[in-house]
Amino acid sequence: xxxxxxxxxxxxxxxxxxxxxxxxxxxxxxxxxxxxxxxxxxxxxxxxxxxxxxxxxxxxxxxxxxxxxxxxxxxxxxxxxxx
Numbered sequence: 001x002x003x004x005x006x007x008x009x010x011x012x013x014x015x016x017x018x019x020x021x022x023x024x025x026x027x028x029x030x031x032x033x034x035x036x037x038x039x040x041x042x043x044x045x046x047x048x049x050x051x052x053x054x055x056x057x058x059x060x061x062x063x064x065x066x067x068x069x070x071x072x073x074x075x076x077x078x079x080x081x082x083x
Contacts (some may be wrong), residue, residue: 013082053067053068053069054069
């Protein structure tokens with residue numbers, strides 16, 4: 001391979017990378033945006049309306065049937081057994 005061919009392939013590679021990077025930047029620019037104040041208001045609204053079983057001090061005690069983190073065994077079956 002001659003040095004001229006190597007330079008051409010390097011410049012072609014550099015050009016392809018720049019085109020790909022430019023495309024990614026255009027995609028980022030086209031992504032829909034919202035203001036920080038709107039995003040924070042939405043997050044606050046979600047936190048106030050969504051019950052979190054891991055924060056009983058805010059939401060009160062959670063019934064075992066409603067707790068997704070409670071063991072789902074019946075008759076005292078534990079999650080693990082050693083044999």
